[in-house]
Amino acid sequence: MFDASVYVQRRKKLKEKLGSGLVLFMGNEESPMNYPANPFHFRQDSSFLYFFGLDFPNLAGIIDIDNDRDIIFGDDLTIDDIVWTGPQPTIAERSAEVGVSETQPFSDLEEKVKSAGNVHYLPQYFHALMIKMESLLGIHPNKLNENASVELIKAVVEQRNIKSEEEVREMELAADIAYEMHTYAMRATKPGMVESEISGKVEGIALSKGPGVSFPVIFTINGQTLHNHYHGNIMKDGDKIINDSGAESPLHYASDLTRTYPVNGKFTPEQKEIYEIVLRSQLEAIEAIEPGKMYKEVHLHTAKVIAEGLKEAGFMKGNLEDAVNQGAHALFFPHGLGHMIGLDVHDMEGLGEDYVGYDDTVRRSDQFGLAYLRLARKLEPGNVLTVEPGIYFIPELIDMWKSENKLADFIDYDKVEQCRDHGGCRIEDDVLVTDNGKKVLGMPVPKTVADVEAECAK
């Protein structure tokens, strides 16, 4: 974990922002896989990690602003626990490491919460805790999140959206693990293998160098399916792979990288044509990032670059300014350019995406494609975000648009039909907004056609 002073400062800042009340952070429990005692890898709640740093289950943290007390609730091990799970420092010893001097048994939490007037808590996603919180707060699980504290959400987002130097160092570590995952995949993929033979090993690298992947690995020859978690296809000569995967750093900061590469190591001319458009758009997007710029503006600029490339290639036509305004590019690029990233890969998505990526100056569009943009607000130094344009040929979407003759002034449906099986292509890096520009995090994973082909040939 970070030095105790980091957590003390974070809690202090939160207290100053909120001014009064009692703030309750529930730490996660183990999450059962197929019966209670067989859990998935333990993952602590990110906001609990941010303010209290302790990375083990069955804790709660209280910030009692009015009495300026920080308290950790948790239980020490019994001798039976020690036989099965080994000796551990006490809750008091571990709490001291994050600058908390007051600890109480978990069973004391209920009285503490019930005796408080104004309890701030964040929206919950962990259902075992929702059931527990019902007895603490008297609110049914189904009603819990609508009573979460908007004031607390906004204060937490404001703090977590700006990454400190020590956080950026962790995110560089996470990106470096992703470098290993992506370059391994390029080298190891061969025609005739099943996707899972590579995707499983890619996840193994994340587990061998840190806590594991930061999100379910997307590794597929069918990249036109945006969130494809099926890994059972045989990879054939002429196919290309979208590998969208990232790792957690030791302190659970995320990376999220995507590369697209040919299974046999050589792009076909058609693959190369699309790849070069995506690459140009991604490089221009990164180039455009700077403090004070709206990310929505960067997104729309990227959409324009993609539309230009697709016009040159014959898939789009007409006035591209109008095409992008009306969302015609979204047939090919139906998602947003990127999202904040930090302790969560979609940072703080569980607190409400619009609190994180939008603010009073910019509201979410309801246009298809733009509506999926997770981050639109003005960029500030310390923001870390993904830049991940892509071009996809999604047969079901093509059929739907074509049947409506949708935006036909801008789309050459005959040309699109010829390539309906082209699949998908996406390139993604993680970028820090600095005081005067930007920095791509981690060791650079091969990205030009030449560099990708060279890595595949190794």
Add this chain to the structure above:
Amino acid sequence: MFDASVYVQRRKKLKEKLGSGLVLFMGNEESPMNYPANPFHFRQDSSFLYFFGLDFPNLAGIIDIDNDRDIIFGDDLTIDDIVWTGPQPTIAERSAEVGVSETQPFSDLEEKVKSAGNVHYLPQYFHALMIKMESLLGIHPNKLNENASVELIKAVVEQRNIKSEEEVREMELAADIAYEMHTYAMRATKPGMVESEISGKVEGIALSKGPGVSFPVIFTINGQTLHNHYHGNIMKDGDKIINDSGAESPLHYASDLTRTYPVNGKFTPEQKEIYEIVLRSQLEAIEAIEPGKMYKEVHLHTAKVIAEGLKEAGFMKGNLEDAVNQGAHALFFPHGLGHMIGLDVHDMEGLGEDYVGYDDTVRRSDQFGLAYLRLARKLEPGNVLTVEPGIYFIPELIDMWKSENKLADFIDYDKVEQCRDHGGCRIEDDVLVTDNGKKVLGMPVPKTVADVEAECAK
């Protein structure tokens, strides 16, 4: 999945056993890691898999015994879903593959359940479902499991405890993946590496050859801690590793193997002395397995073999019959010899361990050590179980027993003190009870000292 007739037969058998009522099987949902849309690997509920076979989230299965109807409740994809997750067969098409011709939207489940008189359901561990079941059944999540149907539990256990030929084939596949995991670890481990460098790759092998590990990997130089999930130690010359890990087969049947091996590839004389005792006890335990034998008897026989070895080595003394009766061996061998294994690694533990491993003829002991025996009942052909004796030097337990001078007629505490840092040693295989004996599942992982050292040297 298996052929549709397998699932039809399983449901038919259950109907005949229960005779009347409505049986509700909830399929699992995605399990969130750190926010709702970032899930762990999806794992279907094992009993749902057993009776309905479908391996994707957000389903429920009903067996309406009185009207002889099997129904699957679930929702087809929208076009938005298809863009993000790809086209999929309909619920009706997928249900047909498991022999269910009747499907309904998920929202119809509530009416179906509410209109039924006698609803049988199994104990739940998935909290999101517990909250949903509150609205179906009107039972608070905290009260849900005490109202689960004991009749249903017993019927399900009776069926799942006997593995059919096609199930055994899957379990062989799971054991073969574990073979890869264990032999890789022996070959790749070198002094100076961190445990996670190997344990992460071991998990990667499970993910590359199937759905993943069947339980959290235990891979540690501190094998005296029985369920040690910390993988951050540097492995040093002279250390030994306990690797307790297993995989799921494509259809989610589990394997669970343990090997103990020296980090530098050569056992020390002290390590070898203990290892040979554990090996002898494990081979004798396997030898003793046959239909009609109580597994408790096999456990006690194994404890006796361990006690004999420890007496020869000077750690135990006195009359060994009495020593085992009084549980003196449990200072070194504090856990049970094994457990049922199938779709769950501790098969059906979530339904109640005593329903699975005990019956009217044998009750769980409360003696330290023996109390942890998960399987005691009479063995039947088709049972698959683990055989996993071990010897551990647990400093906290030694200190406690010694301070009480506990069972001092049988234990030489001075000798034990000399070896208090010896660590742990365990050897485990998965064994099928056959009509006239037993069969160890999967390719044989090196087990003799010579074979283990030879694998480490590869």
